[in-house]
Every structure is written in structure tokens, then in C-alpha cells.
Amino acid sequence: MSDGFGILKYYKEHQDEASTLGVAAVLSQVVALKVNGVLVDLSFSLGPADTVELVTLSSPEGLDVMRHTASHVMAQAVLRLYPGAKLGVGPTIENGFYYDILLEKPIGDEDLPTIESEMKKIIEEKLPVVREEMTREKALEWCEKNHQPFKAEIIRDLEGETFSFYRQGEFVDLCRGPHLPNTRFLKAFKLLHTAGAYWRGDEKNPMLTRIYGTAFATKEDLENYLHLLEETKKRDHRRLGKELGLFSFHEEGPGLPFWKPKGVVLKNTLIEFMRAHQRRLGYVEVETPTMLKDDLWRISGHMENFKENMFFLEKDGENYAIKPMNCPGGMLLYKEELHSYRELPLKVAEFGKVHRYERSGVLQGLLRVRGFTQDDAHIFTTPEGLKDAIREIIELVDVVYRTFGFSYSTALSTRPEKSMGTDEQWELATSSLKAALEESGIAYTLQEGEGAFYGPKIEYHLKDALGRTHQCGTIQLDMNLPERFDLTYVGEDGKPHRVIMLHRAILGSLERFIAILIEHYGGKFPFWLAPVQVAVLPVSDRFVEYGCEVKRALERAGIRVTVDTSSEKLGYKIRQAQLEQVPYMLVVGEKEAAEKKVSVRHREEGDKGSVSLETLVEELKRQNRFPGLE
């Protein structure tokens, strides 16, 4: 290295490690360089004026370099095992890497161990990874000679006249790099699963086999990651939904969930929670029909733009469509009567059940279904009232998400190239959304040109306890439907004006939101939301009667409670209630019955001693109130 600066800087940052581990140990962690801010191989030749940073395995960039090399090693192993394989692309992704490969004979997950052991051999061989450059002509020649048509396609689509290739042993791959110095640097990796993937994501193209894998700097990191995957699996809402008796699916209704009594409690409690918040803000609530004649969907534009996702039926020669959205029905209601500017903003909520055809392959538990309930609302406002109307929604979303302990990020999407409406309309719409966000003190990212053709929108991405993000809430300004349905209000001047309409959903799809909640809480719902809040556990048959008395007292206070009347021992009853994640267990026996008391056990805090029934009822009533309403 011609420049000592980077090394100095590195040592300054890693002084402690260097003294305890020794110089070699620290240097051996270096896998790449960053020269003038650009990531390059260790073999990069430096100039005198270059600023150099060392990239180690412990940095995100270093890990990325390693995963990239891992994908090459995997491709090499596949080529050794299955000669004639054609390589697609092999990028790194958030938690690992993949490679898309066209194989003469398809392989499955059971072939992964074979590939893994071949990869281990390649690592043992300690093959140096060498960068080579080729001209366009040479590169295409190489593709031809090595029967790599996909690589040739990539080169043809790329700009520039020289292309870098990386060689390790007999394996060469077109790649931007950088890579590990040699294959031995790859320490902890695992192949996870295979899947089909269209070449360049286009279903008109051939289907390649995608092999997913991951790699980490140390064995421990890899173990931790695999452990996290296990944990995630345990929290899977499909598994917990079955175990906790919340919902089910049947062959007869793909993508159409059946809600069981406990699941209905969850769903209804969420709806009541939203209602309570909306009522405070002066919302009204409506219900529009599940199916309406297709004339309506022609006016709304859905027949033009959403037909592929709709279900239809025919009766008496009339065509009906099952609603995929609630808005067109809401438009008819608005149009029924004249509206004065004095009654705006008009906030109309609908917990509407909608159905959308989703391709069979994309259905996924409650996360992707064909029938779901939205916490929808349409807000009709004057231009003057727009900003405040938006701000009110932003604040409501904040309260709702914080109730569940979700952190979230927001994005504002602005006018796309293809759009309707005038410049003035878009200007008012976009600046109102911006101003509302800023006044609320909410940070947001700008997605230029990502808005809908009919208006700009705010999207919410919430982050769950496992660090995954989900898109749920959205606030959309719609200039299209008021136009199509000719929605107006009577202004101060006595003349009709075009009304401004906002769509807004906070939970989005209740089904999806519940799936997220189940995984977020791992089935341990907060008290106010738990399907069963209290389990009364008589110590023996003799105290069942008193147990039932306790149950009735709690029921009268609006608490969801069960009594375990089985003739099992107390330990067994506790276990059952714990497995069901019931927040409170009330043990009742001789002492309790005599003194009108209960012994309280909390699902996480354990035995909390005994209190009088009266005190407990008051306490639980307090805990049962909807959060965020004070």
C-alpha cells in the first residue's frame, strides 16, 4: 500500500483490539478497501493522492463483499456439480445472497447439502479471487464460448466498453466486485432454500432456479441469525392463529379466512378501538353494499383499471361486481344530498369487507388474502380545510401505531408522469400534505413521481418487534373520483364547487394487521385486546361454584373470562392458560372462597398474591379501557 493514512486511521479506531489481539489478527479481518469512498478489492493499485479506508468483515460493506463472494462460490459449486448450468444474476440481499441459475434438471432443497459440501471444498482450496477486465467484444466472446447467454444479455444492456470479470480457479463470472482476496476468507455460510424466479422478474422470460443462502463474519453471527429465523417461525401468525384458535382456512375458500370466536373478538375489539377514536374526531360511519352493478364500476374507472382483480356475478341478465374497494359506494351516498361548505370536512368511515382476486400463488396466510376488512374512511373537504384534515389523520395514525408499540416511517409520493388534473390542483394537494406532515413534526422521505395518477399520497411503513417492516396505513388525495362522480359542495357564494376527497386507512386490512399483531406480540396480546382476558382456575371441583361466581362478577364488568371446570390438577390448568397466553389467571380455593378473594397470577409476572374480588374487578375495568383516549 502506497498510502499509510488509511492504516493509521484504522488503528486509531481499533487500538484496543490491536493491542490485545495483535496486529495480524486485526489485519486479517480486512477484506476490501474504500478508495476515495469507492469500494474496491484489496489488490487495487493505489495512487499517491488516494484516501484509503480499510473495510473489515465487521462492517456492513465488508459483510456485503463476503456475501457476494459466497454467491460466486455457490455458483462455482453448482457449475462443478451440474455442468451446463447457465448463470443469471447473483446479488447480495438484506440478510444474505442468492443466485439465479438455469439448470438442465431442476434441483430442490434436498440438493442444497451437496452444493454446500462442494462449496466447502472450494473454500479449502483457498482459490485467489482475481479481477480481470475485458473489452465488450472479448466479454461477449467469453459468454459465447462458455455458453452463458444471460450474461451476454446483461452486457448488451450495459453501458461502457470494458467489463470486469472475477476469476477463482476454473470459475469466471462477470461481476462489478469487489470480492474477498481468496475463497478461504469465507467462514460461516448456509444455503437456505430454493425457489423459482423469472429471468429479470418477467413472467414472459424463462424460469430460473434461485438458490438462497446467507453468510456471516463469524460462526456465532450465523448461529444467531439461524436462531432468529427459528424464532420468527415460532411466531408465524399461521401457526399461532391455529394454536390460539383465532382463524382457519379451508380448501373451499382459498385466501378466504374463517374467523373463530376468539379471532372475532380480536377483530371486533380493534374495530371498537378505532370507532372510539374516530367518534372523538366527529367521524360518522356508513355501510355500503357488498356488490353493485357494473355500471357503477364503469363510472368509477375500476372496470378499466382494476377488472383483473375483481369478482363478478350475473343474475337476471344484470352484471354485478363484488366490491374491491368501498369508495364508489361512498360516492353514491355523498351524492344523495346537497352539501354545504359549513358541514365540511365530512368524515365518513366504513369498516368495509372487500374482495379482490389475487393470483393463487401469492396468497399467504392472513397477510395476502382475497377477502378482507378495511378500516376505510373518506374525508370530504374544501381546499381551505384540506391541510387541517390531513393533519388530523396524521395525528390519529400516530396515536394508533404507538398504542401497539410500532415505530414507523412515512413517505410522501408526488405527481407521477402520467397523471390527471391541473398543475394548480397538484400544487395545492402536494403542499397541503407536506405542510401537514411538517406541522405534525413527522419526518418523511420524498418519493418523487411515485404518487397515484389521481393524486399524491402518504404511506406508512411500520416496524414490528422482529424488525420487519410492513406497509399498512395510507392517506391518499383523490382528484379522480370527485370528478367522475361530479361531487360538489355549495360554497359561501352559493355556487357548487368541486369537493376534495381523501381516502385513508390506518390499520389497512384488518386481516393483515392482525397477522402483524400476532407476530409482533408473539401471541401475548395486551390485556384490552386479549381474546380471553382472565382464566378462573378452581383448585378442585369443590370450588367450581365459587369460580363461576367470580366469572359472573367479571363478566358483568365487561371482562372476557373463562372458568376451567375440568377435574385436572391446578398445575395442569395453569399450563393450559399459560399456553393460551391468557393475561390473568385467578386461582380460587378454600381460602379465597371463604374471604371472597382471588389469587392473581399474571402470565409473565407469576404469582401476585390475593386480592378481594371487588378490588380486582375495579382494577381490571381500568385496564380494559382503550388506550390513547385520555
Next chain:
RNA sequence: GCCAACUUAGCUCAACUGGUAGAGCAACUGACUUGUAAUCAGUAGGUUGUGGGUUCAAGUCCCACAGUUGGCUCCA
């Protein structure tokens, strides 16, 4: 829809290269009357997702259908 895999008792899963389906939990019955995460014993439960085929013989092999799972633009 496409690629791959899976579908066995209510649930979770067994059954070697084809030889006639088994366990735990749950349910039911009985005994025990229980004090903070599983009391004991017994009983019952299956046209192996559906339909077809190969075979002396199919849970196992082949085909079709259904459902489920992992994926299907994070561009060398």
C-alpha cells in the same frame, strides 16, 4: 398463473430400497379432589387431500386436479 416442495387420526409427526398404517398430545370413560407450567389407567379414532393408472401387492411409483408452503425487478 409460473417454478420447486409438501398434503398420513382433531393437532404434531413416524412407517428402510413398493409387502397391507403407528406414537405423543387432544377427545371420551373411570379412579384421584388436587394450591401456581403436564395425575394414573382404559376406550375410541384413518378409503393415507381428491380422481385415475402401473403392479400379485401402492401411504410409498406414474398422470391429472385441489389446497398449502417458499419464491417470481432489491438489474453483473
